[in-house]
Amino acid sequence: MAAAASNVSEKTRKFEKVCEILDQYGHDSSKLIPILQAVQEEYRYLPEEVLNFVATSLALPPARVFGVATFFAHFTLQPKGKHIFRLCDGTACHVRGSIPIYDALRKKVGLAAGKATTDDLMFTVETVSCLGACGLAPAVVLNDEVHGLMTPDSACALVDEILTKEAQA
Amino acid sequence: MENTVLIDGLSVPINGERNLLELCRKAGIEIPTFCYHSDLSVYGACRLCLVDIEGMGIQTSCTTAPRAGMVVKTATEEIREMRRITVELLLANHDYNCPTCSKSATCKLQALARRLGVSEVRFKSTQPTQPIDRSAPSIERNPNRCVLCGDCVRACAEIQGIGAIDFAYRGANSAVLPAFGKDLNDVECVHCGKCAAVCPTGALVPRSEVEDVWKVIDNPEKVVVAQIAPAVRVAIGECFGKAPGTVATGQIAAAMRRIGFDKIFDSSFTADMTVLEESEEFMARKAKGENLPIMTSCCPAWVKFTEQYFPELLPNLSSCKSPQQMFGSVAKKILPEMLKVKPENLVVVAVMPCTAKKFEARRPEFKTEAGPDVDFVLTTQELARMIEEKGLAFDKLEPESLDMPLGFKTGAGVIFGATGGVSEAVLRYAAEKLGGPRGQEVEFREMRGQEGVREAEITVNGTTLKMAIAHGLGNARKLAEKIRDGKAQYDIVEVMACPGGCVGGAGQPISTEQYVAATRAKGLYDADRTMQLHASQDNHKLAECYKEHFGDKVGGHEAHEYLHTEYQSRRRMTQHGFDISSAEDDSDKLTVKVCVGTNCYLKGSQDILRRMAHHVQESGLQDRVQVAATFCFEKCGTSPNASVNGELIEACSFEKIKAALDAALAAAK
Numbered sequence A: 001m002a003a004a005a006s007n008v009s010e011k012t013r014k015f016e017k018v019c020e021i022l023d024q025y026g027h028d029s030s031k032l033i034p035i036l037q038a039v040q041e042e043y044r045y046l047p048e049e050v051l052n053f054v055a056t057s058l059a060l061p062p063a064r065v066f067g068v069a070t071f072f073a074h075f076t077l078q079p080k081g082k083h084i085f086r087l088c089d090g091t092a093c094h095v096r097g098s099i100p101i102y103d104a105l106r107k108k109v110g111l112a113a114g115k116a117t118t119d120d121l122m123f124t125v126e127t128v129s130c131l132g133a134c135g136l137a138p139a140v141v142l143n144d145e146v147h148g149l150m151t152p153d154s155a156c157a158l159v160d161e162i163l164t165k166e167a168q169a
Numbered sequence B: 001m002e003n004t005v006l007i008d009g010l011s012v013p014i015n016g017e018r019n020l021l022e023l024c025r026k027a028g029i030e031i032p033t034f035c036y037h038s039d040l041s042v043y044g045a046c047r048l049c050l051v052d053i054e055g056m057g058i059q060t061s062c063t064t065a066p067r068a069g070m071v072v073k074t075a076t077e078e079i080r081e082m083r084r085i086t087v088e089l090l091l092a093n094h095d096y097n098c099p100t101c102s103k104s105a106t107c108k109l110q111a112l113a114r115r116l117g118v119s120e121v122r123f124k125s126t127q128p129t130q131p132i133d134r135s136a137p138s139i140e141r142n143p144n145r146c147v148l149c150g151d152c153v154r155a156c157a158e159i160q161g162i163g164a165i166d167f168a169y170r171g172a173n174s175a176v177l178p179a180f181g182k183d184l185n186d187v188e189c190v191h192c193g194k195c196a197a198v199c200p201t202g203a204l205v206p207r208s209e210v211e212d213v214w215k216v217i218d219n220p221e222k223v224v225v226a227q228i229a230p231a232v233r234v235a236i237g238e239c240f241g242k243a244p245g246t247v248a249t250g251q252i253a254a255a256m257r258r259i260g261f262d263k264i265f266d267s268s269f270t271a272d273m274t275v276l277e278e279s280e281e282f283m284a285r286k287a288k289g290e291n292l293p294i295m296t297s298c299c300p301a302w303v304k305f306t307e308q309y310f311p312e313l314l315p316n317l318s319s320c321k322s323p324q325q326m327f328g329s330v331a332k333k334i335l336p337e338m339l340k341v342k343p344e345n346l347v348v349v350a351v352m353p354c355t356a357k358k359f360e361a362r363r364p365e366f367k368t369e370a371g372p373d374v375d376f377v378l379t380t381q382e383l384a385r386m387i388e389e390k391g392l393a394f395d396k397l398e399p400e401s402l403d404m405p406l407g408f409k410t411g412a413g414v415i416f417g418a419t420g421g422v423s424e425a426v427l428r429y430a431a432e433k434l435g436g437p438r439g440q441e442v443e444f445r446e447m448r449g450q451e452g453v454r455e456a457e458i459t460v461n462g463t464t465l466k467m468a469i470a471h472g473l474g475n476a477r478k479l480a481e482k483i484r485d486g487k488a489q490y491d492i493v494e495v496m497a498c499p500g501g502c503v504g505g506a507g508q509p510i511s512t513e514q515y516v517a518a519t520r521a522k523g524l525y526d527a528d529r530t531m532q533l534h535a536s537q538d539n540h541k542l543a544e545c546y547k548e549h550f551g552d553k554v555g556g557h558e559a560h561e562y563l564h565t566e567y568q569s570r571r572r573m574t575q576h577g578f579d580i581s582s583a584e585d586d587s588d589k590l591t592v593k594v595c596v597g598t599n600c601y602l603k604g605s606q607d608i609l610r611r612m613a614h615h616v617q618e619s620g621l622q623d624r625v626q627v628a629a630t631f632c633f634e635k636c637g638t639s640p641n642a643s644v645n646g647e648l649i650e651a652c653s654f655e656k657i658k659a660a661l662d663a664a665l666a667a668a669k
Helices: A010-024 A029-043 A048-057 A062-071 A091-095 A098-109 A152-168 B020-026 B077-092 B108-115 B151-159 B194-198 B210-218 B236-240 B249-259 B267-288 B300-309 B311-316 B323-338 B356-361 B380-390 B411-417 B421-433 B473-484 B515-529 B540-549 B557-563 B598-602 B605-618 B654-668
Strands: A083-088 A123-128 A140-142 A145-147 B004-007 B010-013 B050-053 B057-060 B071-073 B139-141 B165-168 B175-178 B204-206 B223-228 B263-266 B346-352 B376-379 B453-460 B463-471 B492-496 B590-595 B625-630 B642-644 B647-649
Touching (some): A010 A029, A010 B605, A029 A048, A029 A062, A048 A062, A048 B598, A062 B165, A062 B175, A083 A098, A083 A152, A091 A098, A098 A123, A098 A152, A140 A152, B004 B020, B020 B050, B057 B077, B077 B108, B151 B194, B151 B473, B194 B204, B210 B223, B210 B346, B210 B376, B223 B267, B223 B323, B236 B249, B236 B380, B249 B263, B249 B380, B263 B267, B267 B411, B267 B421, B267 B540, B300 B311, B300 B356, B300 B473, B311 B473, B323 B346, B323 B540, B323 B557, B346 B356, B346 B380, B356 B376, B411 B421, B411 B515, B421 B453, B421 B463, B421 B492, B463 B473, B473 B492, B590 B605, B590 B654, B598 B605, B605 B654, B647 B654
Parallel strands (some): A083 A123, B004 B071, B223 B263, B223 B346, B346 B376, B463 B492, B590 B625
Antiparallel strands (some): A083 A140, A140 A145, B004 B010, B050 B057, B050 B071, B139 B204, B642 B647
């Protein structure tokens, strides 16, 4: 069925997209990982009820789908922020000071201890293992855009930039 | 070169062994393992079965196929050291308060630590203590004792075809969990306990009710009566050094009297009753040609499995309560008067080989206003523990007899505990009813055996009955699919969730040897042969019971009231649906819910849901109506299902929902 009448709500559109993804992969349980990747593209995370729906339509036990979704660091079962900072904490970035940048960013966006995403779902700050950009150490990926040779100050400046843009929007 | 492998200097012939591990064990070398079970797939995770193979180095013997000419060493210094460190590391993160663990005596981790000479643990635990999951009535899950061998995961998925638990997370955070980290009672677990039976440690253990039972025994106001399931008598001896299959009914009666039970009866009495009721039910169906095959409903794990996965076969399940629950109903109906006890002071305790029976006893169908028909369920293991706690020397007890009248049974009621036993017991009754010669050979050996699915045709007096028997729910699933899809026709289908039947239940003494269940079954068949009566219709105590309390009629009105029940489809998980239309939940709006659970999904509910969401938006109704996908109205037999403002629409279509919605909208104006 054709989607995307302009008055179709966001939730309906996302649900239809999940159905499309399942159709596209022929409801083949061996394609679980690419299916979950595509679903996460839509929701920015993997909501429990959607995982359950995926399990049902692939005839897999939900515990198996949950297992795969929690195994890979790429998948997240928690909603992530609109803007995601991924700090490289591989060896090169680490020795060149990734942790002070991480601490500064967390403080700047106001993250409570033990949390990676702000309560308003605006920012997520997390570390990743080596990005393979050691020449640019310390490196930060902001929404799929790589920023090299970062300092705590230049990282916080990126936050200010976003806040200004969001305020204008 | 000969087809042999040289194991520790000993030449061992290869004879179809699947892996080196089996070959080593054949040679009498007990290679240590956690994750290897001969009836599960090979996993290779525990790294204890290492052997040194010339030219190949150190390998896991469970994943290596034997080849002629291999030279294998099984316990070099290097291997012994590696095994010790592996166990030491497992212990580091293990909650080893062993004396207080119910698995202590049968714990493989403990046994291996001793065997391999692990004399100290040099590492500190790095894992925070996890909460214990006591949500299920049947099984307790203690993640702090898990060694991640995966035996439970594979047993649940491979033997039972369910997959209620699986590995989650990764590396040091790895854990075995139900879906989404929910409690076991909130997912599709059928309480069969196979996970607990294969768990090498105390991470999964049957839930104990021993303390509750002591309490009622100690209460002088209570009269505590017990029923003993057939499979218990051929297994409990194993806890006291007897061979599997040793019949110990007399010792059980003696021990339970010493413990303080007031009356000791037999579930076989109500198994005989089940035979009568179920056979009459079958013959009525056969005469009308409806709801065939009749499927046995004695096994509570199978019943829950059917409710979850095969709602369309629910009409095929026999409406008979299981022998445990029939006993509860009969006891609560007739014993207060017979024993001169107030109904509220009568306590029924069932001793079962099974963990799912604990779940069954708590089903709302089996409760009256006065409380549950069966108050407590002890497993064979738990009874053995009570005997130990009381300090009784089991094998020195003089055997005693069970109490009358509910302790009287025929051989048919005894063989119920083995796969094929219920079918054979029913045939012994049906054969006579169908005009077969009376008093002839009553054994139907075609029903017996250990194959996962067995089929047989029995002809009696010109009538042919097609039988199918499955044990292990994975086998049952295959059989049920064939029946559902019309690919096979039978008259009677018997299912027991545990391999081997109830004798192989998860409440039985721990045993990983495959022959044990079959040996226990042989004990039951031997007991049958030594009894005077073999067919349930010859149980005269049962006939008297019918005469005095059930209107003298099998399958009559009173029998139906007390001995039958009905089952209904059941959702697999406690889970809310998800709203797919509006921005936020809004109680002012009319709500259309469409089920996307498995059965409804297969019948096209996804498309109905899409069309509904579009309809609402294209008609500009999004301010008044929200559309949600939901999981399971528990009406799977009439799928696809939907609801409009809480009102259920079964066997729905887009048009039917739209009509209901239009009506609701008009009414709301």
